[in-house]
Amino acid sequence: MKLLPVIAAAVSAALICSSAFAVDGAKLFAEKTCTACHGKDGKTPLLPDYPKIAGQNKAYIEKQMHDIKSGARANGNAAAMKGVMVIVSEADIKVLAEYVSKLKP
Numbered sequence: 783m784k785l786l787p788v789i790a791a792a793v794s795a796a797l798i799c800s801s802a803f804a805v806d807g808a809k810l811f812a813e814k815t816c817t818a819c820h821g822k823d824g825k826t827p828l829l830p831d832y833p834k835i836a837g838q839n840k841a842y843i844e845k846q847m848h849d850i851k852s853g854a855r856a857n858g859n860a861a862a863m864k865g866v867m868v869i870v871s872e873a874d875i876k877v878l879a880e881y882v883s884k885l886k887p
């Protein structure tokens with residue numbers, strides 16, 4: 783049971799770190815490799831059947847990212863993106879949705 787405080791400290795340190803990084807949407811969009819599949823501008827996807835996401839509604843982006851992460855959305859090419867969602871936190875999703883929704887469509 784002595785481990786619990788250590789784990790709690792590590793978890794809160796990780797949370798503090800990720801929220802500090804999460805401030806910059808552009809940085810996150812590149813760091814989390816979103817750019818590799820959706821393009822630096824969010825509208826030049828890697829493959830023709832990958833979506834352009836720049837300027838999409840914020841609430842919609844948030845929901846789709848949640849659903850791809852949880853597996854609720856598993857049709858089409860969703861599996862291609864699911865892998866990366868492991869390194870994308872709840873806080874990241876909010877910042878990314880805000881950032882992507884403001885990119886020029």
Ligand code: HEC
Binds near residue numbers: 815833847859860870
């Ligand atoms: C390995 C490629 C890949 C990566 C990396 C990736 N995506 Fe995706 N993303 C996809 C594909 C493919 C789809 C479409 C899935 C489908 O066919 O249903 C998608 C769908 C989406 C959608 C929903 C679009 C819509 O119109 O419904 C959003 C929003 C999105 N991605 C944002 C992101 C963000 C933000 C990141 C970075 C954390 C990211 N993606 C990383 C491939 C990727």
